[in-house]
Amino acid sequence: MSEVSQEIGEKWGKVKVPGKVFGKTPIEFDPEAQKKLAIPLGERELFPSVGTRLSEALIEGGVTTAFGCPGGHMWHFLDEMSRAGIKEYIFAFEGQAVYAAEGYTQVMQGRKTAVCFGTVGPGAANAFSAMQQAWLSCSPIIFLAGGHEKVHDDLRNTLQESYAYKFYESITKWAYRLSYPWQVKQITARMCKLCQSAPKGPCAFEINCDPLLMKDEARKHYWGGFFAEDEAYVEAWRYEDTSKPLTNAADPAEVAKAARALAAAKAPYLVIGEDAAWEDCGAECKEFVEYWKIPHNNRRTGRALISELHPYYHRGYPPFKSEIDLMIVVGVKVGFFDAYGGGWAPTIQFANAESRVWTYLKSPAVLMGTIKVTLRQVLDYAKANNLGPSLEAQEWLKKCQASQVAAIEKRKAHAYMYGPDHPRYRKYNIIHFGYMSQIIREVCHEEWDDKPRVCIDGYTLSDFVMPYLQFSRPASCVSANDQAGVGHGVGQAIGMAIAQQELGEENIPVLPLMGDSGMMNGGWDCEVAVRFKLPIVYLVTNNGGWMPGMKYPWYGPNWDILGDQDRLGETFRGVRQQGPERPLIDFAKFADSIGARGMHVNREEKLKDSLKEAMAYSQKNGPVILDCIMDQHQTNRAVTGPVYTLFYAHIPWDELPPRGKASRAAYLPHWFPGLKDEVGWKVSDPWEPLSEDEFGYAPRDDYFKA
Ligand SMILES: Cc1ncc(C[n+]2csc(CCOP(=O)(O)OP(=O)(O)O)c2C)c(N)n1
């Protein structure tokens, strides 16, 4: 360090002292105390070690929290991380640990990088799917993988031979294998910088046994001692801002074009997305929409970056979407879930990296740079040049506001049509997904000021609930992003609750909206939530399997198109079959077994009180698993949409149930000439339960009979 920088460094202070986080400084992090030792450190222990150096660099990079599963190859650095003050949450399944880190970083909105860890071979591989999700959701995570000894590379004769740095290469911003102990700080500092640079994302760091078990003395015998220890590392290279993301700004010509296009617009519409959330730029977005008086929507993690109670907020697009004359996207990953912007008006793009600028959008201006900075640039330009919203745009805002009020009422009325007074829900002990969606909204609003954060992890519910959810604070809606997996909600909720604690926010319950299959996939790690008494209500929409409602449109109520050996009601080797469904698992009993509170609800009239009770209980006492018995007649709208209709194109027409016939007749007549006379079919309404008339024949099992 030069004298000048040392002086500045002293003035601004160092980043943080390892070990000081919770009070006590272990000896390996305390150079002053070391001087007083009779026998120096390193004579009777491994010091300095990769673990101490790694921990120092992680703390400098702003890391306070780690999630993972331990293993023999990792004690060296896991124990040092703990001694340095990094809190470690131990899971049973590495995938859930990564999901927890994902939930945690999303609530942190780019303020912190999370660390995950998994041992050599199985541990690192178990995390793969969740890491792929973190890649798609751009979550800033450093995954620390154990590694085998290099002396056995490619010999296929050692324990747990694996190459995490290779298999993570395609789904991380950087995957690196540590070779020498004297590199660890420079690599860690780079990873901390990279994870947080736009677009954010995960890195994988394989730390194999060789550097872990190599004394620094080896350096003297490597190239004759030519390389210094961490020669490409400077302590606190950005002084107190070392852990903060780097920023950049837009071309002034684009700024001018954007401000002028905004001032000329008559019907502008703004959409906030995940990259804006990663930059924690809610205040800037709010100032921007208020200055320009723009109605706005939001997507995925971008939800509630501006509170959804804001008067300019509109859920989704208005029914008169075609009148929009200027779109503004602020950090939106405009992809599959946005239909690639098909049919959009010309669009101003605010994007924080070249890779997040979409060439399939016709764009009068592209503001490429740190979103916080570029929003401010456009505002400053507009103010300096006396530009503001047109009169027409102000009228347009009023029209959108009226549309939002009307849509809320309409959705509520629709949900109550399937409420406890509906004959089917009076008669049977089951709950309609649409009615449940309205109740979730009401409980979160009436009891918790729209503050509960949710995870979306139930395929059927996800289709019903999205327009009903209403959030008042950022990072409220955490999902699997484009990965569209299941099971992630278990860990994500844990990470979200931990982030809330670290941010010093109110202890508001987190509400993962789970499918029963998601719970079966990853539920055991709810135990972590119990161990830390986290305020989480796992709301399980239990319909007995992986979206079993699809049997009604495509298979028949008894899974009739399947072979005899699989059909519901047939006997196979002495056992009565039930198709691919599973019996209703008792998730309340599962809750008991891990020390959580279990609750059941199957009557619609009890749903609201049960949810209230579960949330209030969890706030004080820790996790609740609320087992909700759902109406199996319902499916996600997509199940009868064009893509699933293609996926079911193999089933002989004559064997298709009526709902399947309707979808095939509607979507595939151009492909199957024999459908030309099949007119008059109407694609089914996924809200509407089936009737026995519609089945055409009786189901063998009358549990879900209409
Ligand atoms: C890990 C994983 N396995 C399988 C799938 C394919 N898939 C998507 S949704 C779904 C059904 C989910 O079932 P459940 O969680 O019970 O919710 P439901 O649709 O029944 O409400 C399946 C099998 C997936 N997306 N991810």
Ligand SMILES: [Mg+2]
């Ligand atoms: Mg299910």
